[in-house]
Amino acid sequence: EAQVTQNPRYLITVTGKKLTVTCSQNMNHEYMSWYRQDPGLGLRQIYYSMNVEVTDKGDVPEGYKVSRKEKRNFPLILESPSPNQTSLYFCASSPQIGTSGTLTEQFFGPGTRLTVL
Amino acid sequence: AQTVTQSQPEMSVQEAETVTLSCTYDTSESDYYLFWYKQPPSRQMILVIRQEAYKQQNATENRFSVNFQKAAKSFSLKISDSQLGDAAMYFCAYRRGSGTYKYIFGTGTRLKVLA
Numbered sequence A: 001e002a003q004v005t006q007n008p009r010y011l012i013t014v015t016g017k018k019l020t021v022t023c024s025q026n027m028n029h030e031y032m033s034w035y036r037q038d039p040g041l042g043l044r045q046i047y048y049s050m051n052v053e054v055t056d057k058g059d060v061p062e063g064y065k066v067s068r069k070e071k072r073n074f075p076l077i078l079e080s081p082s083p084n085q086t087s088l089y090f091c092a093s094s095p096q097i098g099t100s101g102t103l104t105e106q107f108f109g110p111g112t113r114l115t116v117l
Numbered sequence B: 001a002q003t004v005t006q007s008q009p010e011m012s013v014q015e016a017e018t019v020t021l022s023c024t025y026d027t028s029e030s031d032y033y034l035f036w037y038k039q040p041p042s043r044q045m046i047l048v049i050r051q052e053a054y055k056q057q058n059a060t061e062n063r064f065s066v067n068f069q070k071a072a073k074s075f076s077l078k079i080s081d082s083q084l085g086d087a088a089m090y091f092c093a094y095r096r097g098s099g100t101y102k103y104i105f106g107t108g109t110r111l112k113v114l115a
Helices: none
Strands: A004-007 A010-013 A019-025 A032-037 A042-051 A056-059 A076-078 A087-094 A112-116 B003-005 B010-014 B019-022 B025-026 B032-039 B046-054 B064-069 B074-079 B088-096 B103-105 B110-113
Touching: A004 A087, A010 A019, A010 A076, A019 A032, A019 A087, A019 A112, A032 B103, A042 B088, A056 B074, B003 B088, B003 B103, B010 B019, B019 B110, B025 B074, B032 B074, B046 B064, B046 B074, B074 B088
Parallel strands: A010 A112, B010 B110
Antiparallel strands: A004 A019, A019 A076, A032 A042, A032 A087, A042 A056, A087 A112, B003 B025, B019 B074, B032 B046, B032 B088, B064 B074, B088 B103, B088 B110
């Protein structure tokens, strides 16, 4: 089954304790991205990657790190989490735009609910 | 910088009626894509419909259609024959056409469907 998986789905942690949220896709997609969702703010893009070893900042990258060493994986790292990073996090993937300019849809993972105390 | 604005935090519609959700955006690009996503209580993000800016024809998907006004930078979603399963958060999103995977989402509209 084609899917984007995230782990863990729920996490409660304390300020300053490093954590990693994993994201994996089995569709051989070039593009991957991380978003956070907060009430009243919608989804905001944290980082995205257009291929292995190619990453770029979204709108809210502060406090986060990412790496893309393999095509299928795109982990999100919080080196020193703070309470303002309490949020719902989504990973997503997408194939690159086709030669005809056709854009296929973005596939989302199920979300990770993170609470930082 | 590009922005996406959804000015209706919440909307209600009677079952079987039609509702229109508003979205406006701002960009200086000529090549871009627009999307509507649905997020039911399960939190799963589901693509409802997409529109390529270079296409003049409005996109339709069954009961869902858009009114794409490029000059006005408006991209509204019309849901016809509303069903209880349509109740969800709806997000409008923008993506530049090439060279990036950067998305801009609106703040969302919560749609309630009344039986």
